[in-house]
Amino acid sequence: MQVQQRILVTGCNGQIGQVLVPALQQRYGKQNVFHSDVRGDVPIHLDVTDTTALLKLVQEIRPTMIYHLAAVLSATGERDPVRAWQVNLNGYFNVLEAAVACKVERVFFPSTIAVYGPDAPREATPDDAPTRPTTIYGIAKAAGENLAAWYRKKHGLDVRVLRYPGIIGWESAPGGGTTDYAVEIYHAAVDGQRFRCPLSAQRALPMLAMADAVRGTIEYMEADAEKILQPSGYNLGGFSGAPADFAGAIQQRMPDFAIDYVPDHRDAIAASWPEGLNDSAARRDWGWQPQYDLQALTAAMLGHIGAARA
């Protein structure tokens, strides 16, 4: 695919957007990346639930691609299900409608391991496992995957979906997710603080380094259309880790690091999700290959966060 693109990003102030936008700017040129959010100091203010404003913006920018990142994550979604539904489903629907109206070539929709529920296989969960989620976030994202397939079939819109695990990076803070602890634990360690973990010690979840997630997402969006054989999306795996694994990896480098396990409502959410993903279809179809494991990521997280504090 040619590299010249015009790209609209929604939710650019979120954990992924803050890292993806600079990567897109580097790849496609700053002048070709238009980034928006409903909060913060951003070049374009956009509430994706505002149908008229969204359509007007897409008409003005005429993007070739939309990376639709705006979302309310799992833990926040359980507290405010109405807003979670409005943003995660209605906002996305607005993006898809605007994309069809303005002949956008490709749309990226970030789905999640939260689409899987307790009846999916826990280990090496495959792409075609049942999606009967138990959180409002997962329910909206599962519907979003089906919408992607529907828009592809009905309108020929190339909507691409990745099921992200917990994403861990030093560059940005997560907000409102069940997997946020896996970023916060490193900040606590560097700050010399005892970490209060909201998940139980052995609650393993699929995880992925931010650097891998951003690179993989761009590679996926650039892959030739004939390589995308799964219209409702691909699992994007990295490694599997429980809080005790993160604590152990940190303690190998910082023996004084201490952690208390105080499971709250997030532990129950995590218990309904897979422990690890089978992402063999992404590897086979479009060449997905993560680079970081827990040890490499721990070294990078402690190094970068420590350097930023110095």
Ligand code: AKB
């Ligand atoms: C969350 O914890 O809600 C997200 C996710 C796994 O989709 N990070």
